Amino acid sequence: MIANRRASKWEDSQPEAGGTRSSASRIAGRRPTDMDELPSNTSAPPPTDSGGSREASMSNIAAASAFTVADRRKMRNNVEISQESYAPLNISSRTFAFDELAAATRNLSPECFLGEGGFACVYKGCLQDGQVVAVKLMHKNGSRHRQFIVEALMLSHLDHPNLVNLIGYCLDSDRPLLVYEYMPLGSLEDHLHDLPLDREPLDWNTRMKIAVGAAKGLEYLHDEANPPVIYRDFKPSNILLVGEYHPKLSDFGLAKHAPTGGKSHVTTNIRGTAGFCAPEYVMSGHLTKKSDIYSFGVVFLELITGRKVVDSTRPPGEQNLVEWAKPLFGDRRKFIKLADPRLRGQFPEGVLYGALAVAAMCLQGDAAARPPIGDVVIALSLLADKAYNPNPNAKYDTRVKE
Secondary structure: OOOOOOOOHHHHOOOOOOOOOOHHHOOOOOOOOEOOOOOHHHOOOOOOOOOOOHHHHHHHHHHHHOOOHHHHHHHHOOHHHHHHHHOOOOOOOEEOOHHHHHHHOOOOOHHHEEEEOOOEEEEEEEOOOOOEEEEEEEOOOHHHHHHHHHHHHHHHOOOOOOEOOEEEEEOOOOOOEEEEEOOOOOEHHHHHOOOOOOOOOOOHHHHHHHHHHHHHHHHHHHHHOOOOEEOOOOOHHHEEEEOOOEEEEOOOOOOEEOOOOOOOOEEOOOOOEOOOOOHHHHHHOEEOHHHHHHHHHHHHHHHHHOOOOEOOOOOOOOOEHHHHHHHHHOOHHHHHHHOOHHHOOOOOHHHHHHHHHHHHHHOOOOHHHOOOHHHHHHHHHHHHOOOOOOOOOOOOOOOOOO
16 A cells, blocks of 8 residues: 655664564563564553653664655655545545655654554654644555555544544655644553552542443443444553543554344454453454453453453463453352452442452353443443542451451
């Protein structure tokens, strides 16, 4: 789809897929592995402000920023080809010139670098009008440009408070760029896993708020978007946060339109992040809305337990979150063992039981038995309405109740 063009100096400095991860998707120990078809887990969410991986990538980013006026002239020679390649697309977002985004990011300065993944590097930028944005520069691999097309088309026609806002795009170079609203709090993963010792974990009310908002974003994609959309990459690093922990879904490069015309599923190559993908999708490549429901269940279980989907630092039998939790779902007396110990009992037990029931329904092996996302939103909204007032003097007991 993209014609072959001469590479500029800054293009050659960028890593291929499978290089350094963004800080938002780092996981200590053994992380969830990505499917062979596409390393989705390396896809850097646009607006994260963490810096854990900056040192590892700084030499690449420094080289990336060292492009010259001559390099930009070379790129301009390719503009006609680039624009023709994308001309048939109906992307209803603002068009930026490359010079605008170069100025906004101080020529892709290392100080503006936010993260990178298999598809793109992400930079913090400030437009001429003062608006702070996140600029996503696609890697040079031509197949990555397909991700740009999918993401730009999807987001330019979707509008919901729980979806990240695509501000615009740039084709004025040999690699496309996407411009997003900036999300200063980073991703859910940044606030859930590998926290510094001096940082408080998310409280129960905030976790429920994030779960409800993320579910509403998924509900919009499944039930309100026309045509409906299967997200296919629901995971903590793709749930971005702003303000008072308001969640927004990001990174739509793997999204697919849901089946229509009486079809039950979409058959596609298996892409996504292992551990979050529904078992029937992994086995057959059959993708449905219920595949997203399973992924939601995994993330919701992470919110409840504070555990990673895969963690090799835990004892045998506890390294896979879903496999560890499922036997406990069947015994209400053991539900307390599933609560994040960092909460120290600061949660309403009745609401915990209800939340675990929702997670268990979403994680059923039979896709048809999983609830539609609308039912999940209703259930979680009712649970979240029961706000919890923490009691710092309460004693925390994790023993199984008789």
